[in-house]
Amino acid sequence: MPLTAPSLEIVARDAVNNRLDIVRNAQYCLTYTRPLVAAGLSWAELVSWWQQTNPAVAGDQEAASRTLCARLADSLASPSEEVLFHTYAALYFREGGSALPALIPQVYLHYDPYTAKARAEPGPLARQRMDFLLLLPNRVRVVLEVDGQQHYSINGKASPELYVQMVSEDRQLKLSGYEVYRFGGHELDRSAGPRAVAGFFREFFGRYDIPLPPTVPTSSS
16 A cells, blocks of 8 residues: 555565565555455454554544544545545444445555566556555455556557556456446546445445445435
8 A cells, every 4th residue: 555655675584484575665565464264354443453563542542533544545546536435435434434445545466576667578567556455355356556647548649558558458357356346536536526435335335245334324415
């Protein structure tokens, strides 16, 4: 969950047990250190981890939830992503909704510290970061992508090459066990975007049989 930041420096501290340590610029990235369980990753579990790693909010769940939400929001890359994240947070990161899946922004799928110029062969790894990730029960992994113009055009002109790259990466994500949903950045403006996001998640939770607690609103009004 990185902020816009200098490149991280990562070492394999224990290759057998897949232990990686960030040895430089770690302050720009959150590293969730608990094992992922079959129930997925809820907002309550993420807040609990945040309290464990931040003694200042260890005894105050409300403060922990608020500061974690602000920290995650710092990593958002566009106004459209802000609309999606803050709408979800307003609807679900509250009392009664904390058991619902955490919406995690800017998650590394993999990490390559080299630039495209530095890694000429075999080339940089594609799609290092996912816009948003939800870890649902039974190891269902869902990626949400928000597509701005940079996903399909160059200097305002449609780019078939960019489109091919995008759909090719989607196929690889799906073959790796992820489910992908895309939003067009244009549909997530500050006026109509919250309604679109709320409607999507109502259907989303129904699709994945995730019950809404009674205190969570079921409409966008």
